[in-house]
Amino acid sequence: MLRLEPRGEFSRAWTYGSPLLAIVLTLITTALIFAILGKDPGQALYTFFIKPLTTSDSASELLVKASPLILIATGLSLGFRANVWNIGAEGQYTLGALAGGGLGLWFNNSHSGLVIPAMIVAGVLGGMAWAAIPAWLRTRFNANEILTSLMLTYVAQLILIYLVTGPWRDPQGYGFPQSEMFNDVATIPILISGTRLHLGVLIALLVVGLAWLLLGKSLVGFQLKVLGQAPRAARYAGFSNNKLIWFSLLLGGGLAGAAGLFEVSGPVGQLTSQISPGYGFTAIIVAFLGRLHPVGVLFAGLLLALSYLGGEAAQIDLGLPGAVTGIFQGILLFYLLGCDILIHYRLRFGRPRTTLGTAARPAA
């Protein structure tokens, strides 16, 4: 019979092999779903995953879609390493968009070069402020940050709807739930004219580099890793759990806030009731698929960005519902978590050779 045998030490090969295996399994499953929906699987897979890469602007579009995912997931992955489960990035993204975007609307008719930098700062601070609430509730009152950060996401969405249907609604907007468009003064600069590649994309790439340094070379990066893998050792070493909770949440919130600001002041161009196709949740998948490592997050962000582009293409070309993107993302995470067993265990057939009945403790 099939059983699991502990490897003793974790397999580096499977750390990287597991995401690849998960992607292959997800593609097979997605093809099956396409077939069930009555589409030719080959053509559907092509439309979903290849066609978006064949247009002249595909590289820039992919980066534009990937940058919010990469920004958010980089922040989340550092927290996840320390078992700080901030799953409210979507709300922090929204608050960043509101804080920075609100400032942009306020100075929309001015002519200062300082508006953009101020908006970025406000976006980061907005996201940080929203993440500070679960951090405070967790460190002060021991309240579970998973639930509080998620509840705050619903609250953030309602604040957004209130503002764009109320005080911030464009008077000339025919009653649509949206603010006026940002003028040039409040629009994130485009890096290469003719594309939508904006400053935020560059910053996202920079953040990946900085996070890599932080994780690999700094004390706080080391502390985050130890706290996640060996909480008791971290305690004996005198690492402050509370400080790391604050650090991870503020970092994650700030980066999510920046992502929100870049999105509204870049590709979206205004505040509307729909400013995110679920970037904050997809970023959770990006973080895991990227092995909670900044460089991995970069690649995972590009793949998941492709699933958004592919979802749009499949909607237009094949009439597939947009929800296919969500399914793809969910299945991918499912398979990934399943395949990760191969990092610590190997599959064996037949009975165990030894009869030692010791309970194994993976990743204790």
Place this chain on the structure above:
Amino acid sequence: MSFVWIVPVLLSVVSAATPLLLAATGELVTEKSGVLNLGIEGMMLVGAVIGFAVTMTTGSSILGVAAAALAGAALAGAFAILTQLLLANQVATGLALAILGTGLSALIGKSYVGVALTPLPKLSLPILSGLPFIGPILFHQDFLVYASFALLAGVSWFLYRTHAGLVLRAIGDSHEAAHAIGYRVVAIRFAAILFGGLCSGLAGGYMSLSYTPMWAENMTAGRGWIALALVVFATWRPARLLFGAYLFGGITILQLHVQGLGIAIPSQFLSMLPYLATILVLVLISRDSAKIRLNAPACLGKRFHATG
């Protein structure tokens, strides 16, 4: 002053509390066995859409409710395979379940958006429903409301009055010891997870067949997460779960009636109430960390793998 309005208000409290109670009861059993399944929201959504679709196609709400429950259990089964057999992280897998369920339900429900359905029939209990005041509130409801009470009572009895319930709690508190005695930890947890999924599916079915008899994307609006918070709020005790679910049902309904009373607050702020209240009760309960430590199953969320 007349209090006639209070009966319909309390009726709506019952409807708002029922899905929370159903989902939280299931999660209570799962967590008592030491497993944390964060995916309630996903299981509820899939339950809601499957229940709706089956009722639409077959015309039988009984079949619809059964299908909703089974759909919830099927998703829970996937969670169980990952966390129990493949030892995946429970928090991450639960999140994956929530994301997958949201996408899956949106895909399945595409052709049902905006279609209305006759709500589940109300069943009057003889004699009791004739009681003044409480009669119409408690004894003239659809069968899922009665089921939610029965389920809670059954779970309470099972956990604290049966041997099997004792075993389940023992596994939740110390899987190593339970395994050493010879109890089948993985099998029992598997069953507890499936039961949780069944209840979440029922809760979803209640949403789309009775609460608002229609399907809309994300129609559960965070109730799955609120149900999770309720289990903490109840410090893992069934009786307090009942109180918590009705408290939150009340808060949900409050927002609908405050505006009727002529208080001018933008509706979005009222809609925030259940979410803010969830945070508030979590804080109130969790601030006493000894209370949580004493009541939470000691192995909650931990992996278990036995060799040999």
